[in-house]
Amino acid sequence: GQQVMQIPQYQHVQEGEDFTTYCNSSTTLSNIQWYKQRPGGHPVFLIQLVKSGEVKKQKRLTFQFGEAKKNSSLHITATQTTDVGTYFCAGRRNSGGSNYKLTFGKGTLLTVNP
Amino acid sequence: NAGVTQTPKFQVLKTGQSMTLQCAQDMNHNSMYWYRQDPGMGLRLIYYSASEGTTDKGEVPNGYNVSRLNKREFSLRLESAAPSQTSVYFCASSDISLEPQETQYFGPGTRLLVL
Numbered sequence: 001g002q003q004v005m006q007i008p009q010y011q012h013v014q015e016g017e018d019f020t021t022y023c024n025s026s027t028t029l030s031n032i033q034w035y036k037q038r039p040g041g042h043p044v045f046l047i048q049l050v051k052s053g054e055v056k057k058q059k060r061l062t063f064q065f066g067e068a069k070k071n072s073s074l075h076i077t078a079t080q081t082t083d084v085g086t087y088f089c090a091g092r093r094n095s096g097g098s099n100y101k102l103t104f105g106k107g108t109l110l111t112v113n114p
Numbered sequence: 115n116a117g118v119t120q121t122p123k124f125q126v127l128k129t130g131q132s133m134t135l136q137c138a139q140d141m142n143h144n145s146m147y148w149y150r151q152d153p154g155m156g157l158r159l160i161y162y163s164a165s166e167g168t169t170d171k172g173e174v175p176n177g178y179n180v181s182r183l184n185k186r187e188f189s190l191r192l193e194s195a196a197p198s199q200t201s202v203y204f205c206a207s208s209d210i211s212l213e214p215q216e217t218q219y220f221g222p223g224t225r226l227l228v229l
Contacts, residue, residue: 006156009154033217033218041222042204042220042221042222042223043157043204043218043220044220045217045218045219048217088156088157090157090218101159101162101172102159102218104149104156104157104158105156106154106155106156107156107157
């Protein structure tokens with residue numbers, strides 16, 4: 001079945017440092033989504049990437065979708081304590097017919113030292 | 115507009131006991147999902163319901179049953195709880211008419227401990 005691998009599992013940074021998490025799929029994806037989960041909270045949708053090579057920005061967050069639509073990354077510039085949480089990627093298979101299921105990566109837990 | 119609600123928030127069970135986790139959404143979404151989250155394992159899909167009247171197994175369905183009661187409600191039942199079912203359970207919903215670009219909205223979660 002489809003697998004979505006996410007690295008690193010954990011990342012601890014000093015406030016102000018940059019952070020990147022990477023997501024790789026074993027199969028070509030139709031789209032990839034990113035979610036953030038604050039400690040003790042629930043996953044919240046951040047963004048969706050659909051096109052090959054797509055790059056989207058949300059303030060200090062930059063999201064990329066690979067040319068082959070099998071990998072993605074999330075980069076945070078100048079981290080802040082409010083960035084603390086677990087970041088999940090979730091991919092949807094690029095197969096014929098309806099496929100309602102997202103496959104989530106295991107997430108990257110980001111902690112920020114003030 | 116409450117979004118996705120889940121009850122209870124916390125539950126402690128003894129091995130062998132049964133319980134039902136409730137989930138409701140008020141966004142008129144047709145698809146609903148149950149996930150479990152364990153440390154280091156991410157979110158794993160237990161069951162999903164693409165539309166009212168249909169349910170399908172996800173990645174880890176063993177030990178669980180589901181009921182799509184109506185468009186709003188999707189419940190998860192543990193018939194005989196086991197310690198391996200200690201986890202945080204999240205319900206989610208989405209508007210499948212936007213497929214493949216629909217996003218999922220998650221409830222606050224139910225924290226279950228099975229002793």
